[in-house]
Each structure stands twice: as structure tokens, then as C-alpha cells.
Amino acid sequence: QQQVKQSPQSLIVQKGGISIINCAYENTAFDYFPWYQQFPGKGPALLIAIRPDVSEKKEGRFTISFNKSAKQFSLHIMDSQPGDSATYFCAAKKNNNAGNMLTFGGGTRLMVKP
Amino acid sequence: EPEVTQTPSHQVTQMGQEVILRCVPISNHLYFYWYRQILGQKVEFLVSFYNNEISEKSEIFDDQFSVERPDGSNFTLKIRSTKLEDSAMYFCASSVFGPSQYFGPGTRLTVL
Numbered sequence: 001q002q003q004v005k006q007s008p009q010s011l012i013v014q015k016g017g018i019s020i021i022n023c024a025y026e027n028t029a030f031d032y033f034p035w036y037q038q039f040p041g042k043g044p045a046l047l048i049a050i051r052p053d054v055s056e057k058k059e060g061r062f063t064i065s066f067n068k069s070a071k072q073f074s075l076h077i078m079d080s081q082p083g084d085s086a087t088y089f090c091a092a093k094k095n096n097n098a099g100n101m102l103t104f105g106g107g108t109r110l111m112v113k114p
Numbered sequence: 115e116p117e118v119t120q121t122p123s124h125q126v127t128q129m130g131q132e133v134i135l136r137c138v139p140i141s142n143h144l145y146f147y148w149y150r151q152i153l154g155q156k157v158e159f160l161v162s163f164y165n166n167e168i169s170e171k172s173e174i175f176d177d178q179f180s181v182e183r184p185d186g187s188n189f190t191l192k193i194r195s196t197k198l199e200d201s202a203m204y205f206c207a208s209s210v211f212g213p214s215q216y217f218g219p220g221t222r223l224t225v226l
Contacts, residue, residue: 032213036157043118043205043217044157089157093213099162099170100145100213106156 004030004092006105013112019077021108023090026071031095034102035064035075038087047088048075080112116140118218120206126224127196135191135221137206146189147207147215148181150174157205163189196225 005024013019023033032051036044050057050064050073057064063076077084090105119138127133139146148160161171163181180192189208193200203222207215 034214036217041219043207043219046214046216049214091157099164100147100209100215101159101162101170101172102149102157102213102215103159104157 004090004103004105006090006108008108009106010109011111013080013110015080015082015112015114017080017112019080019084019110019112020074021088021090021110022072022074023092023105024070024072025092027092027094028071029094029096030092030103032093033064033066033073034091034093035062036089036091036104038089038107044089077110080110082112082114085110085112118206118208118216120204120218120221122221123219124222124224126226129198129225130195133193133196133223135193135204135206135223137189137191137218138187139189139206139208140216141187142210143208143216144211145169145209145215146181146183147209148191149205149207149217150202151205151220152202160191160204193223196223198225201225 034049035047037047038044048059048062061078066073088108091102121136146163151157159172161175162169178194182190203220205217205220207217209215
């Protein structure tokens with residue numbers, strides 16, 4: 001119940017295309033869902049986050065879609081660029097979690113081809 | 115833009131030795147965290163720290179691990195007696211109060 005399942009493990013997209021990464025969870029106590037971007041040798045960088053009271057959040061080319069009933073959320077990267085090539089992690093935090101512990105998905109390695 | 119910093123970037127140690135990993139969180143942040151990432155795997159939570167005490171810890175964070183905020187700026191993770199399986203990237207993170215956590219660049223720990 002603590003798991004966050006992420007798919008696909010790897011993704012190749014042409015420049016200008018849309019990259020879509022999906023995550024699913026079981027625990028309905030999760031109430032905060034961030035996405036992180038990680039370049040090789042660097043720490044994860046917070047990209048965008050959503051709470052379950054909204055179904056979509058957009059920041060620039062990045063959009064989170066959230067489906068509470070299906071317990072799924074996804075990251076869409078519009079107009080994907082080679083500079084977006086990185087590993088993307090979804091994560092989740094429980095609503096009664098005073099320690100803000102994040103549970104991460106397994107990661108998706110995105111390659112955007114020029 | 116303020117950043118979390120970590121030292122050293124790479125630490126090599128012998129099995130059974132103690133190591134201390136250091137972090138300087140973002141200055142106005144109140145929550146501090148340690149995560150680890152074994153090569154090629156997902157990021158795993160170790161511990162969170164608030165108001166000078168541990169607020170939550172995972173099963174990984176056993177008696178071999180400890181955290182400390184020795185002064186107003188540093189936050190440390192100590193591994194008392196390192197094992198081969200402790201080899202990983204260790205990330206420090208901080209947040210103002212809520213869950214939006216900002217990660218440092220990591221310390222690669224290699225246990226020989």
C-alpha cells in the first residue's frame with residue numbers, strides 16, 4: 001500500500017512531441033503528489049506538484065493530470081526538447097504524515113531525440 | 115536562488131568505519147531530510163528532522179544511523195559502522211514547512 005508504481009521505465013520521444021509518464025498508487029491517504037527531474041550526477045529537482053482537490057495543474061510545458069477515482073496521476077511534457085532528457089520520478093506523501101516522508105516511484109528515463 | 119549544499123561529493127570508506135555526511139539546508143527552511151538512492155534504483159526516504167528532533171524515520175534508518183543539527187546551518191547524517199550495502203547516493207533535502215522538498219546534489223558513498 002506504500003508503493004507508487006511508475007511507467008514506463010524508459011521513453012523515447014522525438015523533439016517537439018509529447019512525453020507522458022504515468023504513476024499509480026493504492027493508498028488513499030496520499031494527498032500530495034510531486035514530480036522530480038533528475039539529471040545524471042545531480043539531485044532530484046522539484047518540477048511540479050499537485051494535491052487531489054484539483055484534476056490538473058500546468059506550469060509552462062509541464063502538466064500534471066490527476067485522476068482521484070482511478071488513483072493515477074501523470075506528467076505530460078509538451079513540446080519535448082533534448083534538454084528534457086533526464087530521469088523523472090513521481091512521488092507521494094500521506095496526509096497524516098507529520099514528517100513529510102515522500103514515497104518515490106521507480107523512475108522513468110526519458111530521451112528526447114533531436 | 116538558494117540551494118541545498120552537501121559535502122563531500124564523494125566519500126570512500128572501509129567497511130566498519132564511521133562516516134559523517136554533511137549538508138547545509140536552505141537558510142529559512144525548517145524541515146530537513148535524508149534520502150538515499152542505490153545506483154539505478156529509486157530514491158528512498160531515510161529520516162526527517164524538525165525542531166531539533168526526528169519527526170519520522172524509515173525502516174532503513176536503524177541504530178547505525180543518526181542525524182544531528184550541530185549548529186544553525188549544518189545538518190549531518192552519521193553512519194556508525196558502514197556496510198557494503200550502505201554504498202549509495204545520499205541526498206539531503208529541506209523544505210520550509212510543507213512537503214515541497216528541495217534536494218542537494220548528493221554525496222556518493224562507496225564502502226569497500
